[in-house]
Amino acid sequence: MADSVRAARRDQAVRAAVTRSLLTEDHPLAALLDLRTVQEAALSLHAAFEAVAAPGQRILHTFAVKAASLVPLLRLLDGFGIGCEVASPGELALARAAGLAPGRVVLDSPAKTPAELREALSLGIALNADNPQELARLDALVPAHPGHGPLGLRVNPQLGGGAIDAMSTATATSKFGVALRDEGARDWVVRAFRERPWLTGLHCHVGSQGMTLEAMAAGVATTWELAEEINRAAGRRQVRTLDIGGGLPVNFASEELVPSFRAYAALLRDRVPGLFDGRYALVTEFGRALLAKAGFLLARVEYTKSAGGRPIAVTHAGAQVATRTVFSPDAWPLRVAAYDAAGLPKGGPLIGQDVAGPCCFAGDLVAVDRPLPRLAPGDLVALLDTGAYYATNHFAYNALARPGVYGFTPQEAGPAFTTLRRPQTPEELLAEHGGDR
Numbered sequence: 001m002a003d004s005v006r007a008a009r010r011d012q013a014v015r016a017a018v019t020r021s022l023l024t025e026d027h028p029l030a031a032l033l034d035l036r037t038v039q040e041a042a043l044s045l046h047a048a049f050e051a052v053a054a055p056g057q058r059i060l061h062t063f064a065v066k067a068a069s070l071v072p073l074l075r076l077l078d079g080f081g082i083g084c085e086v087a088s089p090g091e092l093a094l095a096r097a098a099g100l101a102p103g104r105v106v107l108d109s110p111a112k113t114p115a116e117l118r119e120a121l122s123l124g125i126a127l128n129a130d131n132p133q134e135l136a137r138l139d140a141l142v143p144a145h146p147g148h149g150p151l152g153l154r155v156n157p158q159l160g161g162g163a164i165d166a167m168s169t170a171t172a173t174s175k176f177g178v179a180l181r182d183e184g185a186r187d188w189v190v191r192a193f194r195e196r197p198w199l200t201g202l203h204c205h206v207g208s209q210g211m212t213l214e215a216m217a218a219g220v221a222t223t224w225e226l227a228e229e230i231n232r233a234a235g236r237r238q239v240r241t242l243d244i245g246g247g248l249p250v251n252f253a254s255e256e257l258v259p260s261f262r263a264y265a266a267l268l269r270d271r272v273p274g275l276f277d278g279r280y281a282l283v284t285e286f287g288r289a290l291l292a293k294a295g296f297l298l299a300r301v302e303y304t305k306s307a308g309g310r311p312i313a314v315t316h317a318g319a320q321v322a323t324r325t326v327f328s329p330d331a332w333p334l335r336v337a338a339y340d341a342a343g344l345p346k347g348g349p350l351i352g353q354d355v356a357g358p359c360c361f362a363g364d365l366v367a368v369d370r371p372l373p374r375l376a377p378g379d380l381v382a383l384l385d386t387g388a389y390y391a392t393n394h395f396a397y398n399a400l401a402r403p404g405v406y407g408f409t410p411q412e413a414g415p416a417f418t419t420l421r422r423p424q425t426p427e428e429l430l431a432e433h434g435g436d437r
């Protein structure tokens with residue numbers, strides 16, 4: 001039911017995007033985000049954890065900013081009670097520009113510079129150190145920053161990868177966190193905490209997309225067990241916060257919103273009951289699962305042709321906005337919806353067609369031999385479930401301009417649009433490419 005309502009809202013938004021000229025010859029590509037769906041996702045995340053948490057247990061849900069790095073969106077999510085997980089100085093600047101309070105921001109990054117560490121400590125945001133060398137830097141900096149926020153350590157439970165290698169952060173040789181199963185590592189971690197009273201958190205994030213819920217829960221269980229071990233060794237409740245990361249996978253195959261936050265929270269409650277006995281404050285860092293199903297890329301079909309018997313639609317959405325799909329099509333398949341030039345859903349017999357992008361390399365295809373109504377110049381294609389890690393994770397190929405990103409909300413008179421990011425201007429594009437030299 002909710003799934004079909006969401007699909008109907010999308011159709012209305014496509015039609016309205018055409019009548020309001022969001023998509024023109026000058027701007028043949030746009031990204032749209034259903035803000036009602038975003039709100040529903042935020043509510044479902046809160047409800048899922050509230051259903052299993054101890055009364056009064058502190059839970060900070062944050063949004064992994066890399067999934068959709070847009071200041072107005074971060075502000076909106078903050079209003080829905082979702083803070084920010086940032087992983088670079090730029091992402092931190094975006095969170096600050098969105099007005100996030102320091103207590104609602106967590107910094108994770110494997111490559112924090114001393115300047116970044118100092119900034120995080122001065123601001124009082126939470127920070128998770130990645131490795132022993134970073135902890136040593138903190139040893140020197142922490143005494144000078146009495147107002148620092150909660151400080152934690154990222155661990156890698158090394159429980160193996162998921163379906164997508166590049167997204168799996170808990171492999172034996174992952175670059176992230178302290179590899180817990182390496183010889184002596186676990187004892188070293190316990191000692192590191194005993195020597196640093198200011199270290200009060202543990203962090204793990206075992207992967208993004210392609211991880212099973214069981215694997216995610218196993219990573220959280222390992223982290224919880226380590227927290228218990230550290231606290232036993234310290235003889236006090238030194239570890240007070242468990243940051244369980246993000247990584248809930250998204251269903252790219254159909255409209256259905258599965259797996260749900262509710263299913264994940266229920267599984268965590270079953271596998272790691274101690275997580276919800278109220279002794280630990282919790283932090284989550286979901287990105288894709290909060291945003292992906294809410295967004296889509298909308299592109300005009302410029303030309304249609306045929307080669308070797310294969311019909312091809314050349315559109316304006318390719319590797320510059322669907323980078324992962326173009327370079328790893330098996331790992332990141334996308335559904336494609338066809339609309340006519342007026343923005344109405346296109347009907348007719350389905351014909352296998354390639355949906356190509358505008359980039360000048362042969363592999364710039366977002367779908368191959370995909371059954372779709374026969375596309376014609378001026379039609380529109382929508383790349384579905386691209387609300388996270390697509391339009392805002394731009395690949396600067398062929399100096400193609402970055403598209404506008406528009407939020408929409410249903411209203412009596414039709415969808416109301418709000419600009420989350422203007423389309424890049426020719427001047428901005430030139431400046432990005434050294435045009436100011």
Ligand SMILES: *Cc1c(COP(=O)(O)O)cnc(C)c1O
Pocket residue numbers: 064066067085108205207208209245246247248285286287288289
């Ligand atoms: C990318 C990332 C996330 C978010 O992952 P999703 O799959 O988008 O939920 C959370 N935490 C860390 C540390 C990450 O690197």
